[in-house]
Amino acid sequence: MFHNLWLKIKGVLIKMGLINAVQNVLSTSDLIIDSNFYSKISEWQNIYAGEDDIKSWQDVTGKIHRRKRMSLKMAKVISKKMSTLVFNEKARILISEKGDAENDDNIDKSQANQFVKGVLEDNYFYHNFGTRLEYMFSGGGLAIRTYVKDGKVKIRFATADSFLPISQDENGVSECAIISKFAKSGKYYTLVELHTEDDSNYLVQNRLFESDNNSDELGTEIPLTTIYGDSLKEISKYPKSSYSRPTFVYLKPNLANNFDPSSPLGISIYANAVDTLDELDQAYDMLMQELVMGRRRIVAPDWMMIRNTDPRTGKKKAYVDFEEEVYQSYYSDISSPNAPQKPEDVTLGLRTQEITQTINTLLDYLCGQTGFSVGSFTYTAAQGVETATGVISRNSDTYQSKRDHETIIEDGLKKMIISILELGKAAGIYQGSTDVDISINFDDSIAQDRTENAKYFQLMNGNAPLMPQKEAIKRANDLTDSEAEDWYSQIKEENSQGDMADILDDNKDGDQDETPTMGN
Incomplete structure (x- = not known):
């Protein structure tokens, strides 16, 4: 029990020590967060990981007994459930250049949409982002970093305990440091990625440190080429004339931080339910x-x-x-x-x-x-x-929470897409416009029973149809406008013998004993 407790405390101290060391070595401005807040983040992450809690007791003979306490691991369950409700692989992101016709088929084929679609697929974004959202809900935050490597735009993520905010503006965190700690060949390395800005540029500076032990010290600074060769630059500049924002985005659950109201960092979805x-x-x-x-x-x-x-x-x-x-x-x-x-x-x-x-x-x-x-x-x-498998109505707590979280996540995804287009434009791998409209459909079907909702609204509409048939075909089968038009024409042709009303009308004038037949 005490061994496990010490390991948890030691991990928090190492993280807090690294934060202070980064601030001292890099001579950055004061962090806009109390380093003690990271002890909370570590606590939430330990709960999510379900680290073993050892129960111990002493019998009448003085013998100490120990066993692992059983756990439901509900922190994992609720983080996974909310991330699945908010974002899944059925979510759809569409990008249209300003002035494009409001037509899904045109948007899907637009240069901006095709480029972003290719980047997302190349980075397995729809699969990876759902998993990373789970980490966001458990730890209280998630950083998305975009960059160019080998002629392609890449996307990578950093959890809340590795993200250090340096400054913020009305759009959120504007400068930060991202810490990556890893071991190799018996040595411990810490990569510090510093995102700052001046009057003309957004700057990304990389510094690598080596240590003989896994302590709270950065150790000695060494050349980046020691580990990364020529694949990582010491400093990269992104001119503000070509970039409208930094190349990172910070996401967090849409929950007020009642532990540190002045902090730009978020809190875990279960922070108040420990x-x-x-x-x-x-x-x-x-x-x-x-x-x-x-x-x-x-x-x-x-x-x-x-x-x-x-x-x-x-x-x-x-x-x-x-x-x-x-x-x-x-x-x-x-x-x-x-x-x-x-x-x-x-x-x-x-x-x-x-x-x-x-x-x-x-x-x-x-x-x-x-x-x-x-x-x-x-x-x-x-x-x-x-x-629960029952209907999640629009006024339920679950549905409202899902929509609240989507508000922040949607804004963050739009910022990420702008960075993707601007990086592609600057690297010469995208030739289109960066002035675009972005539409994100989070797919509410996973949270709502469409049949029950349709029955309710149809009743309110006097049992009249709720949408044109072509629109229903498009949405039900995830088709474009032109594909839905083709399907509609085929269905209409296959049912060319007429609907029930036409058959009954024709039967009034014909043989009353003849049984009407329906079309295929």
Whole structure:
């Protein structure tokens, strides 16, 4: 227990020491955040990682017992759930140059959209970003860094504990340092990527430090070529005449930072539910121990469990099979008048129902503290933690939280796309305009039951159709306008015999006994 606790504290001290060392060595302006805040970030990350918590106790003989406490790992569950609700691979990003016709087919084929689409696919963005959002919700922030390498625009990410804000403006963090620490060949290295700006340029400076141990010291500065060869420049300049913003973006959950209101950094989605998460793990551990302690037990005095000596082996043989683990013996004097006369079943009754009810009550508390609707998570003995599959209405807490987080994430993605276009333009790998309109569809279908919503709004509309047929075809099958037009024409041709109203009208004038037939 104390060993694990020391490792956690040591990790926080190393991180805080590195922060102070970066500030001193690089002679930067004061960080606009208290370095102690990173102890909170480390705490949230440890909870997300589900690091083992060791329980210990001392018995009457003085012996110390230790075991790992069981955990539901709900920090992981809620971070994953919210990241999936906000962004998934069905999300769609469209970029159109100013003046383009408002037509999805034209937009999809535009030079700007094709370039960004290629960059996102080359970086496996739709897959990677969903995972990184999970880290954002757990740690409280995520940095996106764009750069050019080998003639391509690259995207990489940094978690909240590696991001140090230096200054901010009305658009958020404008200058920062990003720390990357790694080990190689028995040495420890720290790469510091410093993003600053002057009157004319956005600057990215890289400095590499080497140390013999994993301490809170940066160590000795060494040339970048030691590790990176010629692939990483010591300093890069991005003229403000060609770039409208820095080449990094910082995202955070749309939650007020009640731990440090002046900080530009965000907080974990469960930052204010740490106590509830601990109570949940205690209840779950109690439930698991209940199954162990509820195992059937039969006790009997030792003299009652031994038969006569086996004449073939010369050994005494027990009445029961101790491999079954249900029998336990104890010493008893058979000559005593109070000696027991038969084995006794001492199996304890299970309290699983009461403990499970407690877990579900705590899950409801957790939902309220993390922006989910009450009942979003339930626990059953058969399935463990289950996520609600019911309809998430537009006025539910879950839906509102999802939309709140999307507001900040959408703004961050738009900034990232502008950086991609400006980097491509400056590198000569993109020839189009950087003055574009950006549309991001987060795909609400994963959070809402479209059938139920359609029934509701159709009822409000007097059961009349809610959208043109061609639009329904386009949305249902994720088609462009021209593809939807083709599908609509084919469907209309296949049903050229007419609809039910036409058939009934024709039947009035014809043979009343003839059965009308529908088209294919």
